[in-house]
Amino acid sequence: MDYSRIIKVIDDNTPEFNDLAKKIYENPELAYNEVKACAWLAESLKKHGFDVEVGPYGMPTAIRATWGKGHPIIGVLAEYDALPGLSQKQNSAFDPVVPGGPGHGCGHNMLGVATLAGAIAMKDDLEQNGLEGTVVFYGCPAEEVLTGKTFMAREGAFKELDLAIAFHPGAGNGTGVGVMTGLNSAIFHFKGKTAHAGGNPWQGRSALDAAEIMSVGANYLREHIKDGIRIHYSYKEAGTAPNIVPDRASVWYYVRAFDRADIEDTYKRLIKCAEGAAHMTETELEVEFLGGCYNTMPNATIAKVLHETLGEIPDTEWTQEEKDWADAMNKNSPLNNGQPVPPLKDELPPISHEKFSASSDVGDVQHIVPCASFTTTTANSLSGSHTWMITCCSGNSIGFKGMIRAGKVMAAAAGKFYRDPQLVKAAKADFEKDMDGKTYVCPIPKEIPIPQPE
Ligand SMILES: [Zn+2]
Numbered sequence: 001m002d003y004s005r006i007i008k009v010i011d012d013n014t015p016e017f018n019d020l021a022k023k024i025y026e027n028p029e030l031a032y033n034e035v036k037a038c039a040w041l042a043e044s045l046k047k048h049g050f051d052v053e054v055g056p057y058g059m060p061t062a063i064r065a066t067w068g069k070g071h072p073i074i075g076v077l078a079e080y081d082a083l084p085g086l087s088q089k090q091n092s093a094f095d096p097v098v099p100g101g102p103g104h105g106c107g108h109n110m111l112g113v114a115t116l117a118g119a120i121a122m123k124d125d126l127e128q129n130g131l132e133g134t135v136v137f138y139g140c141p142a143e144e145v146l147t148g149k150t151f152m153a154r155e156g157a158f159k160e161l162d163l164a165i166a167f168h169p170g171a172g173n174g175t176g177v178g179v180m181t182g183l184n185s186a187i188f189h190f191k192g193k194t195a196h197a198g199g200n201p202w203q204g205r206s207a208l209d210a211a212e213i214m215s216v217g218a219n220y221l222r223e224h225i226k227d228g229i230r231i232h233y234s235y236k237e238a239g240t241a242p243n244i245v246p247d248r249a250s251v252w253y254y255v256r257a258f259d260r261a262d263i264e265d266t267y268k269r270l271i272k273c274a275e276g277a278a279h280m281t282e283t284e285l286e287v288e289f290l291g292g293c294y295n296t297m298p299n300a301t302i303a304k305v306l307h308e309t310l311g312e313i314p315d316t317e318w319t320q321e322e323k324d325w326a327d328a329m330n331k332n333s334p335l336n337n338g339q340p341v342p343p344l345k346d347e348l349p350p351i352s353h354e355k356f357s358a359s360s361d362v363g364d365v366q367h368i369v370p371c372a373s374f375t376t377t378t379a380n381s382l383s384g385s386h387t388w389m390i391t392c393c394s395g396n397s398i399g400f401k402g403m404i405r406a407g408k409v410m411a412a413a414a415g416k417f418y419r420d421p422q423l424v425k426a427a428k429a430d431f432e433k434d435m436d437g438k439t440y441v442c443p444i445p446k447e448i449p450i451p452q453p454e
Contacts, residue, residue, distance in 0.1 A: 001131075001412070001415055001419065003313065003408070003412045003415075005124070005125065005128060006121045006124070006125060006344070006412050007313070007314075007408055008191055008412045009120065009121045009411075010049050010120075010121050010404060010408050011086060011118050011344065011404075012409070013117065013120065016044065016406055017113050017114075017400075017403070017404060017407070018115065018299060018400045018404075019112050019281060020040055020041070020044060020113050020198070020398070021109050021112075021113040021276060021400055021403060022109075022395065022400075023040060023076050023395075024036070024037045024080055024104070024109035024112060024113070025034075025104050025109045025131065025394055025395040026059070027075050027102055027405035028082030028083075028085075028087070028101075028103050028109075028396070029080075029102070029191045030081060030082055030084060030102055030144075031081045031141065031143075031144050031145040031148070031451075032059075032081075032141055032145075032451040032452065032454075033061070033081075033141045033144075033430065033452060033454055034059060034061040034080050034081050034141055035060070035061055035453055036409050037061075037080035037081075037112060038054065038060075038061040038062070038063060038139055038141070038379060039054070039108070039118055040061060040141055040179065041112055041113075041250055042063050042065070043056045044297050044403060045063070045114055045116065045119070045137060046064040046405070047121045048123065048372065049067060049123065049136065050066060050067050050119070050123070050162070050224065051065060052064075052065040052360075053141060054409070055063070056155075056157075057114055057151065057152045057155035057156065057157055057450075058155055058250060058450050059141055059148070059151060059155075059450055060150065060186055060452060060453055061095075061139070061141040061142075061453060062138070062139055062140065062141055062148075062152060062425075063078070063094070063138065063139025063311045064137070064138060064139070064157070065119070065136070065137040065138065066112070066135065066136050066137070066442070067126070067127075067134070067135050067137075068126045068133050068134035068135055068209035068402065068446070069121075069131075069132070069134060070132040070133060070134065071132070071133065071134070071162055071424075072134075072163065072415050072417055072418060072421070072424045073133070073134050073136060073161050073162050073163040074122065074133065074134070074135055074162065074164065074165065074417060074418070075113045075135075075136045075137075075158060075160075075161040075163070075164035075165070075319040075365075075369070075371075076113065076118055076119050076122070076135065076136070076137055076138070076163060076164065076165055076361065076410060076414075076434050077115065077138050077140055077166040077168070077365060077371075078112040078115035078116065078137060078138065078140060078166075079111045079112060079141075079143040079148070079151070080108050080109060080111065080112035080138050080139070080141075080286060080377065081141060081142055081144050081148075082102040082103055082104050082105070082108065082141060082385055083102060083103060083104070083105045083106055083144055083419050084100075084102050084104065084108075084386070085100055085101070085102070085103075086103035086104070086386065086390075086391050087099070087100070087101035087102060087103040087386040087388075088105070088337055088389075088391035088392050089200065089392075089394060090102050090396060091167045091208060091392065092325055092328035092329045092332060093328075093332050094332065095299065095388075096388070097435045101390070102235075102393040103322045103338050103385050103391035104390070104395070105200040105387055105388065105390045105391045106129045106143075106144065106167075106169070106385065106386055106390060106396075107168075107169030107285065107378055107379065107390050107393070107394040107399060108143065108144075108344065109394055109395075110169045110394055110400070110402070110403035110406075111167060111168060111169055111377055112139070112294035113302040113402040113403055113407075114138050114167050114169075114376075114406035114407045114410065115137065115167060115404040115407075115410065116137070116160070116321055116363065116403070116407075117403070117404065117406075117407025117408075117410075117411075118165075118167070118402060118406070118407045118408075118409075118410030119135050119137040119409045119411075120264035120407075120416070121407060121410075122135040122411045122414045122418075123135055123410030125414075125415050125418065126349060126418065127193050131211075131418050131419070132418075133200065133331055133418040136160065136161065137260050138158070139222075140152060140331040140338060142363075142451070143360065143361055145185075145291075146183060146185065146291070146292075146293045146359055146360070146361050146443065147185075147290065147291035147292075147293065147361060147451075148361055149293070149361035149364050149365055150291055150292065150293045150294075150361050150364045150444050151291070151444060152364070153368060153440070153442055154442040154444055154446070155293075155450075156383075158364075158365050158369055158387070159368055159369065159372060161187050161368075161369045162369070162370075162417075162424055162427075162428070163299070163302060163369055163370040163371060163417065163424060163427050163428075164299050164365055164369055164370070164371035164373070164374065164416060165302065165306070165371070165373075165374075165410055165413060166362050166371060166372070166373035166374075167305035167373065167374055167376070167406045167409075167410055168218045168360075168373055168374075168375050169375065169378035169379065169390070169394070169403065170375030170376065170377065170378060170379070170402075171336050171345060171374070171378075171379050171380065171381050171383045171384075171401060172345040172347075172349070172375065172377055173310055173345070173346070173347070173348045173349075173374075173375060173376050174305045174307070174310070174348065174349050174351075174352060174374065174375055175229055175303045175306045175310065175351055175373065175374040175431070176303065176351060176352030176353050176354065176373060176376070177298045177299075177300050177351060177352070177353055177372070178298070178354040178355045179248060179258050179295050179296055179297065179298075179304050179355050179356075180258075180295060180356045180357070180359055180360055180363065180441075181228075181230065181256035181257055181258055181356075181358065181359050182256065182257065182259075182260055182263055182292065182293050182294040182295035182296075182359055182363050183254050183256040183257075183263060183292055183293060183359045184251070184254070184255045184263050184264075184267045184291075184292040184443065185253070185289075185290040185291055186252075186253055186267070186287055186288060186289045186290055186294075187250050187253075187287075187288040187290065188211065188250065188251050188252075188253065188274045188285065188286075188287055189237075189248070189249075189285070189286040189287075189288060189322040189441070190208075190210035190214075190248070190249045190250070190277070190278060190281070190283045190284065190285055191207055191247065191248060191283055191284040191285075191286070191312060192204065192206050192209075192210065192245070192246065192247045192248070192249075192281065192282075192283040193205040193245070193247055194244060194245050194246070194247040194321050195245045196243065196244070196245075197242060197244060197245050198243055198380075201385055204245030204290040205245070205247075205281060205282045205417055206239075206245050206246055206247075206281060206283070207239075207240045207246050207247055207281075207283050208238050208246040208247075208249040208407045209252045209277075209283075209297070209388065210249065210274075210277045210278050210280075210283040211235065211238065211249040211250070211277070212277075213276075213277035213280055213281065214251065214253060214274045214276075214277035215233060217272075217273030217276060217277060218273050219251070220272055221266075221269055221270065221273060225262075225269075226257070226262060226265055227264055228257065228258055228355075228357070229255070229256065229257045229263075229266055229269065230254070230255070230256055230357060231245060231253065231254070231256075232253070232254050232255070232256075232257040233251050233252060233253045234251070234252050234276050235249070235250070235252075235420070236284055236299075237239045237249055237250040238251040238346030246371055247392075250399060253270060254317075255270060256357065257295070257357065258295050259295055260294050260295060260343075260367075260443070261294075261386060263292065263443075264298030267292075268349065268350070274287065278377050287447075287448075289444075289448060291444045291448065292444060293359060293360070293361040293363050293364050293443060294363035294364045294366070294367045294429045294440075294443065296359075296360060296362060296363040296366055296373075297362050297363065297434050297435075298338075298371070298372040298373065299365040299366065299371055299372045299427050299430050299431055299434070300372075300430045301370070301407075301423065301426040301427040301429075301430050302370055302371065302372035302413075302427050303351055303372040304331070305371055305375040305416055306353065306373075306409065306413050307351050307374075307412050307415070307422065308376060309412045309413040310376075310409055310410050310414070311348055312350050313405060313408045313412055314405075314410065315346050315405075316346065316376070316377060316401045316405050317343075317395075317401075318344050318346070318398070320342075322344070322370070322398050322401075323343045323344060324342060324343070324395075325343075325378035325396075325398065326343035326379075326381070327346045327380075328342040329382070329389045329392065329393075330380050330381060330382040330385065331341060331381035331382040331388060332386070332389075333380070333383065333384065333387075333446060335382040335384050335448065336337070336382055340343065341381050341382060341383055343380060344377055344380060344381060344398065345377050345381045345382060346377060358385070360439075364440070364442070364443075367435070367438075367440045368393070370427040370428055370431040370439050371430065372408060374406075374410075374413075375377050375406075376401040376402040376403075376406040376409065377400060377402045377404030378393060378394070378403060378406075379394075379398065379402075380393065381388065381392035381405070395411050
C-alpha cells in the first residue's frame with residue numbers, strides 16, 4: 001500500500017494539529033470535565049467533513065463522529081482528560097505551573113489529536129480512493145478514572161464496529177498482545193456515633209475503627225487470592241481530632257486482576273471484610289461502587305498490522321536540541337539508575353507479550369470488538385508513566401512529532417483493513433477465539449449514574 005497521500009494529508013494539517021494539542025495542553029481538564037477539549041475536537045471534526053454528535057451516550061464530553069458508508073466500520077478511540085497534580089512548566093526539571101494543579105501527565109492531549117489526525121486521513125483515504133467503509137471517531141471521556149469507555153459501552157457504544165484501533169503516547173514505539181489488569185473501584189463509607197473520646201467513649205461507635213478493621217481483613221485476604229491480583233486502598237475520610245470519636249470514615253479500594261471473573265470474586269470477598277468490620281464495630285456500611293473495567297485483550301491480527309505499519313511509516317527525526325532536552329529530563333528522572341540510556345527511543349521492538357498490572361478502559365472495547373493499541377515515542381526514555389516529564393513533553397515538539405507520526409500509523413493501518421476483507425475476517429476470528437464463548441457484561445450496573453461535568 002502506498003502511504004504517500006496519508007502522510008501528505010497529515011503533514012498538510014500539522015499546524016492545526018499542533019495548535020490543538022497545545023491548546024488542550026494549556027487547558028488541562030480532569031475526567032468528565034473535558035468541556036473545552038471536547039468542543040475543540042468536535043469543531044475540527046466538523047470542519048473536516050464528519051457528521052458529529054457531541055454528548056452521545058448521556059455523556060456531555062463524549063463525541064461520536066462518522067464518515068463513509070458500509071463495511072468495514074473502523075473505530076478510533078480518542079481520550080483527552082488530564083491528571084490531577086501533574087502541572088508542569090516547559091522545564092526539564094520538576095517545576096509546576098500551578099503547584100498541585102492538573103496537567104497532561106499521560107499525554108491525552110496528544111492522544112486525542114493523534115486520533116483526530118488518523119480519522120481525518122482515514123476519511124481522505126476512503127474518499128480519494130472510492131473505497132467502501134466507515135470511520136467512527138469516538139471521543140472517550142475520563143480514561144484516567146477508568147470508567148469513560150465502560151459507561152459508553154453500557155449505553156451501547158462500540159458494538160456497531162467491525163474493529164477498533166487505539167493509540168497511546170509513550171516512551172517508545174510499539175504494540176503488544178500482553179494483558180493489562182481490569183479493576184473494580186469502590187468507596188466504603190462507615191457511619192458510627194460520635195462521643196468525647198476521653199469523657200464518654202463507651203457511647204461512641206467509631207467509623208474509623210470499622211474502616212481500619214476492614215483494611216486489616218483485606219490485608220489478611222491477600223494470602224488467599226491468586227497471584228497477580230492487586231488490592232490497594234487509600235483513606236478518604238478518617239475523623240477530625242483524636243478527642244472526637246469519628247462518626248464518619250471512608251476508604252477507597254481498587255481490586256485489579258487479569259481476568260474479570262477474578263475481579264468479581266475478590267471484590268465480593270472484600271465486601272465481606274467491610275460487612276464484618278461494620279458488624280464488629282456496630283456501625284453502618286454503605287458501598288459506593290464507582291465503576292469497573294475489563295482486563296485488556298489485545299487482538300493479535302490488529303497488533304500484527306500495527307507493528308508492521310509502525311515499521312513502514314518513517315521514524316521521527318529528532319533535532320539535537322530535542323535530544324539534549326530529553327537527556328536533561330532523563331538525568332532528573334527518578335527512574336535514572338546511572339545506566340546510559342538513549343534520550344529518546346527510536347527503535348521498534350518486537351510485539352510485546354508482557355503482562356502489565358496497570359489498567360485501561362480500552363479493555364472493555366476489546367471485549368466487544370476486535371481492538372489493539374500502539375504507542376509512538378512522545379517522551380524521554382525514562383519518563384515513566386503519569387509524571388511531570390510526560391506533561392512537559394506533551395506540550396513541546398518532542399511529543400508533537402510522535403503524535404503526528406501516530407496519526408499516520410493509525411490511518412495507514414486502517415487502510416490495510418479497508419482494502420482487505422480477509423484481514424478483517426482474521427481479526428474477527430482472533431476475537432472469537434479469545435472470547436471463548438463469553439459475552440461482554442458491562443461491569444457498571446444500570447443504576448449507577450454517569451458522572452456529569454461539575
Ligand atoms: Zn493514558
